[in-house]
Amino acid sequence: xxxxxxxxxxxxxxxxxxxxxxxxxxxxxxxxxxxxxxxxxxxxxxxxxxxxxxxxxxxxxxxxxxxxxxxxxxxxxxxxxxxxxxxxxxxxxxxxxxxxxxxxxxxxxxxxxxxxxxxxxxxxxxxxxxxxxxxxxxxxxxxxxxxxxxxxxxxxxxxxxxxxxxxxxxxxxxxxxxxxxxxxxxxxxxxxxxxxxxxxxxxxxxxxxxxxxxxxxxxxxxxxxxxxxxxxxxxxxxxxxxxxxxxxxxxxxxxxxxxxxxxxxxxxxxxxxxxxxxxxxx
Amino acid sequence: xxxxxxxxxxxxxxxxxxxxxxxxxxxxxxxxxxxxxxxxxxxxxxxxxxxxxxxxxxxxxxxxxxxxxxxxxxxxxxxxxxxxxxxxxxxxxxxxxxxxxxxxxxxxxxxxxxxxxxxxxxxxxxxxxxxxxxxxxxxxxxxxxxxxxxxxxxxxxxxxxxxxxxxxxxxxxxxxxxxxxxxxxxxxxxxxxxxxxxxxxxxxxxxxxxxxxxxxxxxxxxxxxxxxxxxxxxxxxxxxxxxxxxxxxxxxxxxxxxxxxxxxxxxxxxxxxxxxxxxxxxxxxxxxxxxxxxxxxxxxxxxxxxxxxxxxxxxxxxxxxxxxxxxxxxxxxxxxxxxxxxxxxxxxxxxxxxxxxxxxxxxxxxxxxxxxxxxxxxxxxxxxxxxxxxxxxxxxxxxxxxxxxxxxxxxxxxxxxxxxxxxxxxxxxxxxxxxxxxxxxxxxxxxxxxxxxxxxxxxxxxxxxxxxxxxxxxxxxxxxxxxxxxxxxxxxxxxxxxxxxxxxxxxxxxxxxxxxxxxxxxxxxxxxxxxxxxxxxxxxxxxxxxxxxxxx
Numbered sequence: 001x002x003x004x005x006x007x008x009x010x011x012x013x014x015x016x017x018x019x020x021x022x023x024x025x026x027x028x029x030x031x032x033x034x035x036x037x038x039x040x041x042x043x044x045x046x047x048x049x050x051x052x053x054x055x056x057x058x059x060x061x062x063x064x065x066x067x068x069x070x071x072x073x074x075x076x077x078x079x080x081x082x083x084x085x086x087x088x089x090x091x092x093x094x095x096x097x098x099x100x101x102x103x104x105x106x107x108x109x110x111x112x113x114x115x116x117x118x119x120x121x122x123x124x125x126x127x128x129x130x131x132x133x134x135x136x137x138x139x140x141x142x143x144x145x146x147x148x149x150x151x152x153x154x155x156x157x158x159x160x161x162x163x164x165x166x167x168x169x170x171x172x173x174x175x176x177x178x179x180x181x182x183x184x185x186x187x188x189x190x191x192x193x194x195x196x197x198x199x200x201x202x203x204x205x206x207x208x209x210x211x212x213x214x215x216x217x218x219x220x221x222x223x224x225x226x227x228x229x230x231x232x233x234x235x236x237x238x239x240x241x242x243x244x245x246x247x248x249x250x251x252x253x254x255x256x257x258x259x260x261x262x263x264x265x266x267x268x269x270x271x272x273x274x275x276x277x278x279x280x281x282x
Numbered sequence: 283x284x285x286x287x288x289x290x291x292x293x294x295x296x297x298x299x300x301x302x303x304x305x306x307x308x309x310x311x312x313x314x315x316x317x318x319x320x321x322x323x324x325x326x327x328x329x330x331x332x333x334x335x336x337x338x339x340x341x342x343x344x345x346x347x348x349x350x351x352x353x354x355x356x357x358x359x360x361x362x363x364x365x366x367x368x369x370x371x372x373x374x375x376x377x378x379x380x381x382x383x384x385x386x387x388x389x390x391x392x393x394x395x396x397x398x399x400x401x402x403x404x405x406x407x408x409x410x411x412x413x414x415x416x417x418x419x420x421x422x423x424x425x426x427x428x429x430x431x432x433x434x435x436x437x438x439x440x441x442x443x444x445x446x447x448x449x450x451x452x453x454x455x456x457x458x459x460x461x462x463x464x465x466x467x468x469x470x471x472x473x474x475x476x477x478x479x480x481x482x483x484x485x486x487x488x489x490x491x492x493x494x495x496x497x498x499x500x501x502x503x504x505x506x507x508x509x510x511x512x513x514x515x516x517x518x519x520x521x522x523x524x525x526x527x528x529x530x531x532x533x534x535x536x537x538x539x540x541x542x543x544x545x546x547x548x549x550x551x552x553x554x555x556x557x558x559x560x561x562x563x564x565x566x567x568x569x570x571x572x573x574x575x576x577x578x579x580x581x582x583x584x585x586x587x588x589x590x591x592x593x594x595x596x597x598x599x600x601x602x603x604x605x606x607x608x609x610x611x612x613x614x615x616x617x618x619x620x621x622x623x624x625x626x627x628x629x630x631x632x633x634x635x636x637x638x639x640x641x642x643x644x645x646x647x648x649x650x651x652x653x654x655x656x657x658x659x660x661x662x663x664x665x666x667x668x669x670x671x672x673x674x675x676x677x678x679x680x681x682x683x684x685x686x687x688x689x690x691x692x693x694x695x696x697x698x699x700x701x702x703x704x705x706x707x708x709x710x711x712x713x714x715x716x717x718x719x720x721x722x723x724x725x726x727x728x729x730x731x732x733x734x735x736x737x738x739x740x741x742x743x744x745x746x747x748x749x750x751x752x753x754x755x756x757x758x759x760x761x762x763x764x765x766x767x768x769x770x771x772x773x774x775x776x777x778x779x780x781x782x783x784x785x786x787x788x789x790x791x792x793x794x795x796x797x798x799x800x801x802x803x804x805x806x807x808x809x810x811x812x813x814x815x816x817x818x819x820x821x822x823x824x825x826x827x828x829x830x831x832x833x834x
Contacts, residue, residue, distance in 0.1 A: 064557070066553065080511060
């Protein structure tokens with residue numbers, strides 16, 4: 001096993017793609033947590049389909065490369081099956097906010113202890129640049145040459161109202177900041193969510209805009225929903241002067257995986273239990 | 283000569299006829315009779331018209347009859363709808379508080395219920411008591427049964443039943459048959475127990491009739507099976523993907539739905555095949571297309587389940603015809619899914635799901651958990667190791683030294699994505715070798731059963747719930763009866779052997795396009811004719827007899 005978590009696979013992201021920053025931050029976070037005593041074999045990553053998903057080939061850990069929009073339910077299944085695992089999801093905005101949005105909402109509502117990282121490049125990049133749920137209104141792409149008619153929605157606002165217990169935003173270029181957030185998200189007991197602003201050089205190059213507008217949000221009352229919503233609403237994914245990044249909200253609540261697994265015991269032979277039920281059915 | 287009894291109980295939804303039907307089944311079962319209960323209900327919660335037909339016989343039966351010996355009516359509608367089905371010497375037992383009719387045994391069921399301050403639904407107990415008296419059953423038997431069924435709530439029901447019992451008169455004396463009573467199970471309960479026998483860890487389902495009662499039953503028996511998780515996710519797409527995640531992490535998973543829900547799961551079915559993740563999917567058919575007729579029956583999804591999913595892949599498909607087979611074949615599906623790391627489908631229909639059948643406990647020990655091939659914990663782990671038989675040893679995430687990479691994408695042995703021609707071909711051929719071994723598995727399985735006159739040159743061929751009416755009438759008409767139990771891998775040789783010497787083969791199906799006949803013809807098996815029914819109701823035995831006589 002490579003110490004640096006690399007695989008031998010050739011990376012096929014576009015040169016300069018901000019996904020490289022996310023990959024580096026995830027590696028950093030795993031190495032930090034490994035030092036804190038979480039064995040590498042306990043990490044599992046699921047992905048959807050899109051540019052982000054190629055990450056499974058570049059990380060030498062357990063992975064399940066799933067279907068478009070379905071990375072979150074896969075991760076939930078893994079966590080329920082083995083709560084001892086640290087389950088991460090990498091999903092695109094198309095994945096999590098378009099195709100599979102119902103799963104995202106329900107996973108947050110359940111407060112299942114998984115960490116969802118959204119590679120939010122605000123367009124469908126691997127299918128050559130169509131508008132997504134977080135593309136701003138007027139987005140010009142090959143399916144919307146005259147500008148898309150739909151405004152973006154704010155995924156953090158949705159997550160807060162759905163019951164997520166850890167809600168954060170990051171910027172893929174700020175690798176140290178992102179690393180720190182990922183460590184915190186994985187250490188958080190409950191559903192943790194980071195929307196990572198991930199500029200797409202080819203179809204929606206937002207590097208300059210983000211470099212100009214992004215600032216680190218200071219929150220001294222992290223359990224306050226009111227404070228969280230103030231920060232979250234500062235930028236609506238369409239227009240705005242400043243874009244705050246950081247943790248907006250974090251509270252502790254019982255987790256779904258813990259509650260469903262309470263009282264479970266491994267049973268070897270089921271014949272006698274079945275006969276017991278049948279005795280009542282005569 | 284076989285002994286026969288058929289009882290219909292009907293009323294509005296919410297009046298409790300179904301539970302009473304089950305009680306009638308149990309009391310007849312007590313006398314060693316073989317019992318079958320047919321449920322007919324509508325997609326509504328109160329009102330409408332629901333009924334159960336309870337059949338009892340000295341022989342095993344699993345189909346309803348049209349003609350009935352006793353009609354138990356909770357409302358006028360039941361009389362109106364079923365009076366003509368009463369045999370000449372049949373008898374009506376009715377709730378005389380709500381029904382006016384000049385014959386039979388009237389029981390003031392509602393007045394009796396009020397007299398003992400019971401809830402309105404308890405009027406069933408008055409009619410149940412009356413029926414017991416009519417059938418010449420000792421009061422003690424009724425009392426024992428109600429105490430067992432109702433526990434602490436038995437007291438008022440017993441008083442009401444006793445009053446009904448006293449007000450009726452004996453018409454017939456049920457004979458105690460010299461055979462052991464068997465348990466009574468619905469097919470859905472048997473599916474659940476079969477999966478549990480083979481180690482079910484996680485059951486996931488989004489409610490959809492007629493599969494829903496698997497979810498209810500497993501949620502209820504969870505207290506007996508402390509390893510079991512029962513979950514109801516946000517939709518069927520969530521169901522199948524959560525299921526595959528759990529299976530990847532080492533859990534034995536089953537999901538249940540009907541045609542519409544299965545349609546939503548189909549992309550996940552393809553994922554199970556490509557990622558080689560074992561999962562059992564129960565598909566209980568109801569009439570479709572689209573919403574169709576939710577609480578009725580059909581066999582219109584056979585071709586769908588056989589070919590569902592994009593891409594080239596195999597799935598194990600079994601089609602049990604009663605509770606006994608549902609238990610065994612669901613267990614088998616779980617074993618095969620893990621042996622070959624592939625999806626397995628248990629195809630049933632509303633009648634198998636929700637009707638009640640006798641269940642012989644001896645089947646429980648006939649199937650045991652078979653362990654899949656596990657990684658030997660040496661060398662670098664390759665999830666898709668290219669083995670001779672195409673089966674790659676399993677490891678689960680969390681195991682030290684194993685990096686387990688599952689994927690929906692085409693991949694190399696490690697599970698790393700590939701688009702290189704050579705690697706694609708190698709992986710396709712690994713799976714093809716696995717499928718070839720899977721196809722050969724049919725030699726070890728009972729893919730068909732043959733009943734009736736095995737020397738007859740006329741035969742009918744059935745699958746699923748049509749087994750019941752098919753065997754009963756086939757025997758009466760001295761025909762050979764062939765039942766298909768496994769559809770993929772297809773038991774072509776077994777069917778050809780079973781049909782050898784047959785000059786006229788008729789498929790009996792509850793669908794509009796003779797899908798069984800289509801499958802048989804695709805395998806070069808000649809089907810001369812089909813008897814089809816597509817009204818949402820199963821074949822009643824008299825009806826099938828009439829139709830068959832015209833065809834043979």
